[in-house]
Amino acid sequence: MGNKNISMAVIRRLPKYYRYLADLLAKDIQRISSKELSEIIGFTASQIRQDLNNFGGFGQQGYGYNVEALHREIAKILGLDKKYKAILVGSGNLGQALTNYSGFKNAGFDIMAVFDANPRMIGLKIRDYEIMDSDLIESFVSENNVEIAILCIPKEGAQQVADRLVKSGIKGIWNFAPVDLDVPSSVIVESVNLTESLFTLSYLMKDGEEA
Incomplete structure (x- = not known):
């Protein structure tokens, strides 16, 4: 992942994903589709999928995203698993x-x-x-x-x-x-x-x- 040429626009959207996923976890929401996430965040579902695909496949067709797992993976991408x-x-x-x-x-x-x-x-x-x-x-x-x-x-x-x-x-x-x-x-x-x-x-x- 570190060698990929990921645009700053994508990187600057990651903290927003992280914050909204934290809110979903606080509401005990375990699963969400890209369409549902787009309605909450304001990005298109296509944009969300493209952004996250830069870092690997986190979603499953017909299931969507596991909120806790995605939140944890974005934390790792942002380096928040470090001190x-x-x-x-x-x-x-x-x-x-x-x-x-x-x-x-x-x-x-x-x-x-x-x-x-x-x-x-x-x-x-x-x-x-x-x-x-x-x-x-x-x-x-x-x-x-x-x-x-x-x-x-x-x-x-x-x-x-x-x-x-x-x-x-x-x-x-x-x-x-x-x-x-x-x-x-x-x-x-x-x-x-x-x-x-x-x-x-x-x-x-x-x-x-x-x-």
Whole structure:
């Protein structure tokens, strides 16, 4: 599966499948057809079958999908059967909100430490985390085999911090800084630009009004 050229569009639909299947399991629904799934999710039945066929045959003709088995297999495809060590850099409002979100640990992402460069923040606590000096990032990442960094800092310092993270051995960066990071191809960056998302909403609302 890892060698197949699967489009990002398909990959970005997988978390939605995972979430809806979890909802079905919570309702004790054990079996579902692609047509029924399409009515819930909003994708066509054909699209669902094509997406899932990229990763193997999960359904049976005349039966549909076993909800629990499909949920488990998508978790494996997404890598959610693994545990990831993470750090968070930047303890401003967004950093604090993410630190306080309990869903990360439930999904296998363990935030081990929070860092900040602001001397006034160092030593303060967010939940059970004492904010650490960002000068200690490299040693902490190396000593604890941290794989993921969550970046919640202004764009001015984001590239410099990203360079340090890369040198320390970080494999993935979840980037909330409003800047495109330049990293080696061996490091995965997933950027979340809140302003761009809001602008997209603005366009869609404007387009809908004009229509």
